[in-house]
Amino acid sequence: MVVNGSDSSAALSVDNLSVIYSSSGRKSHVAIDSLSLRAENGEFVSVLGPSGCGKSTLLSVVAGLVPGSKGTASIFGEKVSGPRRDVGVVFQKATLLPWMTVSDNILIPVRAQRKRVADYRTRVQELLHLIGLEKFADSYPEELSGGMQQRVGIARALIHEPRLLLMDEPFAALDAMTRENMSLDLQHLWAETGKSVLFITHSIPEAVFLSDRILVMSPSPGRIIHEVKVDLPRPRALETMASKEFAELCGSIRRMFADFKASQS
Numbered sequence: 001m002v003v004n005g006s007d008s009s010a011a012l013s014v015d016n017l018s019v020i021y022s023s024s025g026r027k028s029h030v031a032i033d034s035l036s037l038r039a040e041n042g043e044f045v046s047v048l049g050p051s052g053c054g055k056s057t058l059l060s061v062v063a064g065l066v067p068g069s070k071g072t073a074s075i076f077g078e079k080v081s082g083p084r085r086d087v088g089v090v091f092q093k094a095t096l097l098p099w100m101t102v103s104d105n106i107l108i109p110v111r112a113q114r115k116r117v118a119d120y121r122t123r124v125q126e127l128l129h130l131i132g133l134e135k136f137a138d139s140y141p142e143e144l145s146g147g148m149q150q151r152v153g154i155a156r157a158l159i160h161e162p163r164l165l166l167m168d169e170p171f172a173a174l175d176a177m178t179r180e181n182m183s184l185d186l187q188h189l190w191a192e193t194g195k196s197v198l199f200i201t202h203s204i205p206e207a208v209f210l211s212d213r214i215l216v217m218s219p220s221p222g223r224i225i226h227e228v229k230v231d232l233p234r235p236r237a238l239e240t241m242a243s244k245e246f247a248e249l250c251g252s253i254r255r256m257f258a259d260f261k262a263s264q265s
Contacts, residue, residue: 010077011076012037012062014071016034018034030220031057035217043212045211046198048207048216055168055169064084065083086163090165091170093173094141098141103128109156124155131185146173151185164197165196205246213227216256216257230249232246232249
């Protein structure tokens with residue numbers, strides 16, 4: 001069942017959203033078609049779907065970076081009309097500024113919002129401790145591994161205390177072992193901070209490991225075709241991925257994609 005309807009108690013509510021791209025002389029492209037979803041306060045929700053299904057477009061609309069063509073997106077009951085200060089965004093690549101130290105990269109949102117940097121120095125240290133990079137405060141991005149850079153990107157998204165964290169396939173460029181470790185780190189961060197999270201991914205195991213609920217998207221044009229509740233106990237460990245329950249849940253989601261594909265052929 002897919003839950004519809006805007007509600008001020010929800011961290012995120014998307015109602016009947018469509019995104020249509022048009023260009024001169026070309027046929028319009030429907031990226032998202034009449035999509036609705038809801039994420040509760042403090043909930044970890046993943047949007048899972050194949051490449052090109054509109055997942056990143058959905059996140060861009062919620063982040064206020066791309067306007068919807070129809071429908072609405074609301075954050076804590078307020079309609080999204082542009083980027084918001086109570087939202088943090090983590091992209092596929094950390095895109096750290098190479099001439100800035102780790103600490104200064106984390107502080108970028110503070111400076112962008114014209115807040116007093118001095119008021120956030122302690123928070124930077126807290127986040128560096130949380131992501132296990134206390135010793136790298138004065139290091140530069142080129143001195144960090146890809147996984148370490150992504151941790152800095154997550155800390156940067158959290159520095160201004162957002163209520164909602166949006167994550168667009170943040171581990172996609174990492175090797176399999178690093179991805180697993182980053183999933184453990186992210187689970188810990190989420191448990192420590194209590195943020196609401198909308199996590200975009202095309203990895204079924206990643207979605208199952210991290211989420212309270214998984215929203216399954218169809219191929220383009222993107223629609224929510226299934227909602228899956230993940231009842232695996234927390235905290236989850238790497239051993240969770242070897243459990244029978246984990247394998248069965250991953251298998252059932254794979255069958256959803258296969259059955260949808262068969263129904264469209």
